[in-house]
Amino acid sequence: xxxxxxxxxxxxxLLLLKIVALEPLNGWAxxxxxxxxxxxxxxxxxxxxxxxxxxxxxxxWIAAEWKASENNRRAKFYSLTRLGRRQLEKEAAxxxxxxxxxxxxxxxxxx
Amino acid sequence: xRIEHWLYTLPLRLRSLFRRDRVExxxxxxxxxxxxxxxEQYVAQGQxxxxxxxxxxxxxxxxxxxxxxxxxTRRVHAFDDLAQDIRYGMRVLAKSPGFTSVAVLTLALAxxxxxxxxxILNALVLRPxxxxxxxxxxxxxxxxxxxxxxxxxxxxxxxDRNRSFESLAGYSVTQAxxxxxxxxxxxxxxxxxxxxxxVMGLKPHLGRFFHSSDEHGPNSAPYVxxxxxxxxxxxxxxxxxxxxxxxxxxxxxxxLGVAPKDYHGTIVxxxxxxxxxxxxxxxxxxxxxxxxxxxxxxxxxxxxxKPGVTPAQAITDLNTIGGWLQTxxxxxxxxxxFKLVPPGLYGDYLGRPVKAFVAGLMLLAGxxxxxxxxxxxxxxxxxxxxxxxxxxxxxxxGASRNRILRTLFTEAVMIALMGGAAGLAGSVVLLxxxxxxxxxxxxxxxxxxTPDTNVxxxxxxxxxxxxxxFGIVPVRQVLRTNPYQVIKAGPGxxxxxxxxxxxxxxxxxxxxxxxxxxxxxxxxxxxxxxxDAEVGVEPRxxxxxxxxxxxxxxxxxxxxxxxxxxxxxxxAIPGVDAVALVTMPPLEMGxxxxxxxxxxxxxxxxxxxxxxxxxxxxxxxxFQAARTRLLSGRSVTWHxxxxxxxxxxxxxEFARKVFGSTAKAMGSYFRMRGTGRVQVVGIVEDGKYVTLxxxxxxxxxxxxxxxxxxxxxxxxxxxxxxxxxxxxxxxNLRKLDAGLPYYMQTWTKELEGALFASRVATVALGxxxxxxxxxxxxxxxxxxxxSVSKRLRELGIRMALGARRQEILQAGLGRALKLLAVGxxxxxxxxxxxxxxxxxxxxxxxxxxxxxxxxVIVAMLFLGLLAxxxxxxxxxxxxxxxxxxxx
Numbered sequence: 001x002x003x004x005x006x007x008x009x010x011x012x013x014l015l016l017l018k019i020v021a022l023e024p025l026n027g028w029a030x031x032x033x034x035x036x037x038x039x040x041x042x043x044x045x046x047x048x049x050x051x052x053x054x055x056x057x058x059x060x061w062i063a064a065e066w067k068a069s070e071n072n073r074r075a076k077f078y079s080l081t082r083l084g085r086r087q088l089e090k091e092a093a094x095x096x097x098x099x100x101x102x103x104x105x106x107x108x109x110x111x
Numbered sequence: 112x113r114i115e116h117w118l119y120t121l122p123l124r125l126r127s128l129f130r131r132d133r134v135e136x137x138x139x140x141x142x143x144x145x146x147x148x149x150x151e152q153y154v155a156q157g158q159x160x161x162x163x164x165x166x167x168x169x170x171x172x173x174x175x176x177x178x179x180x181x182x183x184t185r186r187v188h189a190f191d192d193l194a195q196d197i198r199y200g201m202r203v204l205a206k207s208p209g210f211t212s213v214a215v216l217t218l219a220l221a222x223x224x225x226x227x228x229x230x231i232l233n234a235l236v237l238r239p240x241x242x243x244x245x246x247x248x249x250x251x252x253x254x255x256x257x258x259x260x261x262x263x264x265x266x267x268x269x270x271d272r273n274r275s276f277e278s279l280a281g282y283s284v285t286q287a288x289x290x291x292x293x294x295x296x297x298x299x300x301x302x303x304x305x306x307x308x309x310v311m312g313l314k315p316h317l318g319r320f321f322h323s324s325d326e327h328g329p330n331s332a333p334y335v336x337x338x339x340x341x342x343x344x345x346x347x348x349x350x351x352x353x354x355x356x357x358x359x360x361x362x363x364x365x366x367l368g369v370a371p372k373d374y375h376g377t378i379v380x381x382x383x384x385x386x387x388x389x390x391x392x393x394x395x396x397x398x399x400x401x402x403x404x405x406x407x408x409x410x411x412x413x414x415x416x417k418p419g420v421t422p423a424q425a426i427t428d429l430n431t432i433g434g435w436l437q438t439x440x441x442x443x444x445x446x447x448x449f450k451l452v453p454p455g456l457y458g459d460y461l462g463r464p465v466k467a468f469v470a471g472l473m474l475l476a477g478x479x480x481x482x483x484x485x486x487x488x489x490x491x492x493x494x495x496x497x498x499x500x501x502x503x504x505x506x507x508x509g510a511s512r513n514r515i516l517r518t519l520f521t522e523a524v525m526i527a528l529m530g531g532a533a534g535l536a537g538s539v540v541l542l543x544x545x546x547x548x549x550x551x552x553x554x555x556x557x558x559x560x561t562p563d564t565n566v567x568x569x570x571x572x573x574x575x576x577x578x579x580x581f582g583i584v585p586v587r588q589v590l591r592t593n594p595y596q597v598i599k600a601g602p603g604x605x606x607x608x609x610x611x612x613x614x615x616x617x618x619x620x621x622x623x624x625x626x627x628x629x630x631x632x633x634x635x636x637x638x639x640x641x642x643d644a645e646v647g648v649e650p651r652x653x654x655x656x657x658x659x660x661x662x663x664x665x666x667x668x669x670x671x672x673x674x675x676x677x678x679x680x681x682x683a684i685p686g687v688d689a690v691a692l693v694t695m696p697p698l699e700m701g702x703x704x705x706x707x708x709x710x711x712x713x714x715x716x717x718x719x720x721x722x723x724x725x726x727x728x729x730x731x732x733x734f735q736a737a738r739t740r741l742l743s744g745r746s747v748t749w750h751x752x753x754x755x756x757x758x759x760x761x762x763x764e765f766a767r768k769v770f771g772s773t774a775k776a777m778g779s780y781f782r783m784r785g786t787g788r789v790q791v792v793g794i795v796e797d798g799k800y801v802t803l804x805x806x807x808x809x810x811x812x813x814x815x816x817x818x819x820x821x822x823x824x825x826x827x828x829x830x831x832x833x834x835x836x837x838x839x840x841x842x843n844l845r846k847l848d849a850g851l852p853y854y855m856q857t858w859t860k861e862l863e864g865a866l867f868a869s870r871v872a873t874v875a876l877g878x879x880x881x882x883x884x885x886x887x888x889x890x891x892x893x894x895x896x897x898s899v900s901k902r903l904r905e906l907g908i909r910m911a912l913g914a915r916r917q918e919i920l921q922a923g924l925g926r927a928l929k930l931l932a933v934g935x936x937x938x939x940x941x942x943x944x945x946x947x948x949x950x951x952x953x954x955x956x957x958x959x960x961x962x963x964x965x966x967v968i969v970a971m972l973f974l975g976l977l978a979x980x981x982x983x984x985x986x987x988x989x990x991x992x993x994x995x996x997x998x
Contacts, residue, residue, distance in 0.1 A: 027141060028148040046149070047172030050142065051180035058184045060119030066137075069144070076141045081119055 012044060012052050014095055017080065017088040020062050024079035026069055027053060053078060061087045127185040138181055142174060192514070196521035203522060210494065211526065214487055217889055218530025218577065219537065220882055221476075221483035226538035226562075226570045228476040231545075232469045233569075234560040235380065240455050241373045243312040249422065250377075250413040250454035251279075251429065253447060258460035260407035263389070263400065265436060265444065266304070269412065272432045275425035276414035280310035283410045284383065286822075287395050288662025288852045290358035291345065295662065297852045298341070298384035299555050300359075301376055302392050305332070308370075310414050311377075317342070318353035318368025321388050329401055332388035335364040339372040341384040359387065361664040362394040375559070377413060379455040382555040397661040397821055405443035413454045422451045468872060475630075475879045478623050482883065484577045485620035486890040488584035489613045491523060493897040495585030503594035516589055523582025524575065531574025535567065542566070550871070551864040553657070553854055554700070584612070614926075617894050618934040624887035625938020625971060630945060631880020632966045638873040641866070647762075647798015648697055649738035650858035654836055655696060656825040656844070663851035671816060673848070677825060678730060680843045686831040691733035694726075694820045696858065697800045697810075698865045702727070707769060707811070710780040710788065721781075722768045724761075724809040725800050728818040734760075734795060736826040744777055744793030751814035757786050758814065760793035765809035786818075803866060826858070833857055884974055891978035895927040899982040903989065911991035923986040924979050935971040942967070 019025065019033050027050060034044050056062045061084030069075035080088065127134055146167050153163030171177060204211040239245035251269070252259045261269070266281045273279065282303040289298045301307075308320035316339055325332045335357065337346070346352050355366045364387065375382040389409075393399035400406045416425055426449055433447030452458035456465055495502070502515055542560045550556060658677070660666070665673050674692055681690040695702050706720040731748050734741050742763065751758050759781075761769075766776035773794050780788045797807050815823070829836050837855060844853055856864075863870065899906070906923055914922075943964075 026144070028145045031145070045172055046145065046170045047177050050145075050177055051184060054181040054184040058120060058123060058186060060116050060123075063119070073144065073147075074140070075144050076137065083115060083119055 011095065012048070013056060014088070014091040015044075016052060016056060017061060017084055017091065020078050021080045021085070021088055024065070024077045026075035026077050028075070029070075030078070056084070059087075060084075124185070124187055127187045128190055134185075138178055142171075142178065146171070146174075192517070193521070196518050197525065199518060200522040200525050204525065210490065213889055213893070214490060214526045215530045215533060217483050217486055217886060218527060218574070219533035220885065221480040221534065222531045222570055222573050222577070223534030223537040223541075224479050224879070224882055225476045225573050226535050226566055227541050227545075228469070228472045229569045230538060230542045230560045230562050230566045231558070232473060233563070233565050234558065235456065235465055236469060237565065238563075239453075240377060240379070241371075241375070242377075244415060247415045247418075248311075248413060248454060249416060249425070249451040250411050250458060252450045252452045252458035252460075254450055255446070255448075259411050259452075259458055261409045261412050262404050262407050262443075263409050264402065264404040265407075266409050266412055268436055269429065269432055270304075272435075273425075273428055275416060275420045275428045277417055278306050278310050279412055279414040280304050280307040281389065281409040281412045282307060282377075283389060283392070283408055284381075285396055286659055286662075287360050288659070288850075289385065290361070290850070291355075292357075295358075295850055295852045296345070297659075297662065297854060299382075300395055301383045301386045302389040302395060303386050304389050307386070308336070311374075312415075313371055313374060315368040316371050317350060318366070320370075321367055321386075326388060326390050328390065329399060330391050330394055332390055333362065333364045333394070334367045334388060335359065336367050336386040337369045338375070338382070338384055338386070339370055340375075340382065342369045359385075360395055360397070360661050362391075364391075375557070377411065377454045378457055378461075380556050380558050382557050384555065397666050404440055411454060411457065425451060464868075468868075471872075472875055472879075475627065475876070478627060479879060479882050479886065480573065480577060482620045482623040482627075482886045482890075484580040485616045485623070486886055486893070487523075487526070487577075487581040489616040489620070489890065490893045491519075491581050492584045492588065492613045492616070493893065495519065495588050496901075499588075499592060502589055502592050506592060507594040512590060516586060519585060519589065520579075520582045524578040527574045527578025527582075530577075531570050534574075535570040538562070538566075538570070550867045551700075552856060553861070553864065584616070587612075613894075614930055617890060617927075617930050618937070620890045621887055621931055621934025621971075622938040622941065624883040624890070625935045625967065626942040626945060627880045627883025628887070628970055629880075629939055629942025629963070629967045631877045631883070632963045632970070633942075633960070634873045634876035634880070636960060636963050636966070638870070638877075641803050641869075644799070644803055646698065646803070647739050647796055648858075650862050652828060652830055653736070653858040654825075654827040654829070654833070654840060655856055655858050655861050656827065656840060657822070657854040658825070658851060659822040660851070661821050663848050666821065670819060670821060674730070674815065674823060676847055677844075678732075680847055681825060681827050681840065684827075684829070684836070684839045684843060686836070687827055687829045689732050689736035689826075689828045691736040691826050692728075692730040692815055692823045693733050693737070693826060694728045694815075694823055696737070696824050696826065696861070697727075697798050698803075698862060699824075700865060702800060705783055705811075707765075707809070708782040709769065710782060712782060715782065715784050722765065722809045724765055724811050726818075727810065727812045728815040728820050728823075729760075729812045730815050733812065733826065736828045738828070739798065740796045742773065742794045742796060744791070746793055747812070747814035749816065752816040755817075757789045757817050758792045759789045760795055760812040761791050762795050762810045763797050764807040765811055766791070766794055768809050789813075803869060884970065887971070887974050888978045891927060891931055891975055892981070894930070895924055895979040895982040896985075898927055899923045899986045906986055907989055907991040910989055916987060919986055919989075920983055924983055927979060927982075928975060931971070931975045935968075935975075939964070939967055939971075 015034065015038075016030065019030055019037075025033065030053070031044070031046055031049050034049075053062070057064055057078070061081060062078045063081050065077050065079065066074055067077045069077075146164075149167040149170060150160065150163045153166050154160060158166065168174065240248060242248060250259055251261070253261075261281065263281070266279070270279045270281075280303065282301050285300050285302060287298055287300045288295045305321055305323035305326040308315075309322060313320070315336070318336075320336055321332055321334045325334065337352070342348065342352065352366050353368055356363050357366060358364070370386065387395060390401070392401065400408050416422065429449040430447070433449065436444045437447060450458070452462065456462035505515055506512065539562050542562045545558050546561045548558065550558075660670055660673055678690050678692060681687060702725050704723050705726045706715075706717060707722045707724045708715055708719060709721055712719050712721075729747060731746055733739075734746050741760075744760070746760060747758065761776065763773055766773045769781055770776040770779055770791075776791050776794060778791065780790050782788055795812070798810070799805060800808050800810055827836070827840065831839075840855060844851065902923060906919055909922060910919060
């Protein structure tokens with residue numbers, strides 16, 4: 001299995017939606033960006049990236065378009081759809097709630 | 112949200128399904144691009160190209176698997192699998208065209224039969240009338256009679272006093288002569304109350320309808336509305352007919368308009384030609400019962416319930432008015448209580464027999480479908496057994512049982528759909544033909560069974576259900592398959608010796624078929640007998656001519672003279688043996704009856720009557736012309752006129768019922784309302800008067816001069832060739848009065864029409880029986896062929912060891928024949944029990960008829976022989992050498 005075991009379940013979707021929301025990118029660029037922004041903490045293997053992207057596409061959250069890439073070759077670029085934006089807001093809110101809750105628990109002082 | 116979701120995803124799904132190559136190519140390109148960039152990056156970091164390639168592959172963790180994961184996200188698996196199953200099924204079915212065609216044909220017959228019967232049920236019972244808001248349209252029916260006849264006076268009171276209906280309309284049906292200028296023709300007339308079309312909520316196709324506002328007392332509204340069909344056929348769609356004056360029974364009527372195209376009156380299968388206001392009944396019928404409260408002649412009263420009024424409330428309302436009428440007019444009005452019925456089948460009067468008939472047909476058709484499913488089920492089970500190696504192999508290669516079942520099921524459903532489509536196509540042809548068929552020449556009876564969506568849906572549903580039924584049979588077999596054992600055992604392994612589900616299916620099927628064959632034999636035998644049944648008349652070599660003299664303006668005093676002239680004129684035709692008039696020949700629909708009282712009875716109320724006898728008026732030579740035997744006494748004469756004492760000739764049953772015996776009847780008297788004492792002067796043999804299956808019925812024949820009738824039938828007996836005779840009759844009638852429309856038919860043909868209901872039933876039964884027989888053949892054939900092919904090797908060895916022919920046959924076919932015998936016996940017993948029901952439809956339908964029983968046995972044996980012939984030949988022509996070498 002190529003699932004990112006150390007990645008909280010479901011957060012990969014959030015990350016991808018967020019990255020694509022910033023600007024339309026191709027798969028390779030997304031993988032670079034992921035590595036860039038999260039350093040080595042969030043390890044997403046190349047293998048699990050594409051099935052995840054295809055899933056988001058099939059859900060209608062991101063749309064794909066073939067365009068010339070930065071080195072002038074044809075590549076598949078993904079961009080966020082209206083549906084995707086809504087999904088992103090939802091997941092982001094969820095994430096904030098979850099992380100807030102966990103932070104609070106972690107910060108509890110031992111009596 | 113959902114819609115927007117589909118907006119984005121539907122194109123993707125469609126692309127995944129139909130542009131599969133393109134989608135795959137994109138996936139390849141996308142991953143290749145990634146790999147190339149990755150390799151470039153690794154190379155830039157200082158790795159050799161080979162190292163970089165391997166590292167990129169490693170990073171991807173298996174490109175093929177990742178691709179498969181991407182494909183999994185497309186969510187079109189079900190479709191893909193289905194498409195695959197269908198392709199596979201087509202290949203498999205195409206590989207065994209014999210099996211496929213037998214299966215499809217079997218189902219086509221069964222589903223076709225069901226679709227036709229359902230089409231009839233749909234048209235006559237299920238489909239609402241062709242009027243707006245048909246669901247709230249109800250007809251009135253009296254509880255004491257099963258029909259809705261009412262007097263016009265009573266109708267008016269119900270119309271004025273009820274608070275449940277939006278409005279009540281009424282109408283009566285009659286025949287009239289319509290003269291449009293050149294040649295008068297006979298039309299069927301609906302005499303309707305002024306509000307009729309408004310109550311129906313109809314809009315005219317052309318011109319206008321008549322309304323209540325046109326009614327100003329008797330004969331005040333000489334208007335006629337044409338039915339679309341009559342306008343089309345007699346006025347060639349001429350839009351200028353509105354305002355034209357035509358003559359109806361010699362009275363001028365103005366054409367107001369044309370009814371909508373799909374409106375045929377309110378009785379489902381009775382298509383009237385024209386509509387006229389009821390108030391003009393005297394002009395149309397020659398007399399008027401508008402003021403007679405005790406004469407129930409308004410055929411149907413009907414209307415829409417007001418919104419919010421339930422049928423129960425309406426009935427209470429009507430019963431209250433009925434009670435009031437009874438207290439108000441005790442002499443004319445009896446007890447009244449009502450029931451509301453859908454108008455299309457005229458309540459229970461027609462509804463009951465029609466529904467019973469259609470239900471019976473439905474049952475038979477259902478049995479046929481069941482037999483077909485059993486048949487196909489056993490075929491499929493046999494095939495599944497033959498394919499056990501294939502199934503085992505697929506299981507061993509990792510297919511899930513679920514998937515294999517789905518494949519087999521897809522095959523079953525494909526066959527079902529093909530059979531259903533073929534059957535439906537056949538039934539549509541048959542139904543279209545039925546729709547234009549006019550079974551009874553004299554009546555405008557049509558069976559409007561043009562198939563609609565309901566029929567198509569029903570056929571589709573039946574196909575799917577039967578596909579599921581016979582597709583389910585091999586399920587257990589597949590679930591139990593153990594791939595290891597099956598593949599080890601090799602071909603022809605494991606022959607089931609005990610009674611299998613397959614055997615049970617075959618026995619069931621043969622039983623059902625035997626039931627059908629038995630009942631069709633009974634029906635056919637009855638039909639054959641009815642052809643030369645003793646009906647008390649001789650229909651062969653006789654011509655019938657129906658006339659209604661008022662159509663040409665004859666009435667009162669002018670009538671008997673004209674009738675006499677008609678007889679004389681016919682008599683003058685060379686080759687004519689006898690001519691007579693009768694009000695209605697026996698077995699013709701709608702013979703009137705009258706209550707008969709003993710001579711000593713003075714209070715002529717219904718409860719005191721001794722018989723309700725059919726009543727015919729005849730001219731002197733009637734018995735001679737009809738070939739009815741006069742047992743004693745004399746026939747009526749031309750001297751039995753208005754001035755002579757009233758007399759009658761009665762049949763034997765009348766004599767027995769009223770007087771006790773024929774001897775006591777001769778010369779004795781009886782009484783009827785209106786005629787006083789009537790003397791019996793002659794006695795004739797019993798006949799059949801209403802149906803062939805009726806019990807002996809009392810009938811009386813009155814002299815036509817004493818019981819005159821405007822409508823009569825000429826019976827012209829002659830051995831001359833039909834067409835010549837018809838031409839001569841036509842010429843002579845012209846000479847008498849060219850303006851008199853008439854209807855002519857040979858008696859034999861007329862009788863066929865009159866008895867069409869029972870004939871149709873008989874023919875339907877016969878066809879069902881034939882279908883049953885065909886199913887039996889394919890079923891037994893399938894079973895026998897299968898059992899022979901399964902045991903080829905065993906039979907070969909037996910043969911090689913010197914077995915004789917009958918031993919081979921015994922081994923190969925014994926089982927099939929045994930099952931056939933068991934099934935036939937069971938079916939025959941059931942058939943004999945069920946044919947009791949037939950006795951009411953089919954003439955002399957008795958299952959204890961030795962000829963029928965013998966016929967069934969012979970038929971089933973013959974079917975068995977026919978079906979096992981090919982397998983038997985195959986078994987006998989075995990060459991043990993080739994066979995054993997092959998294995």
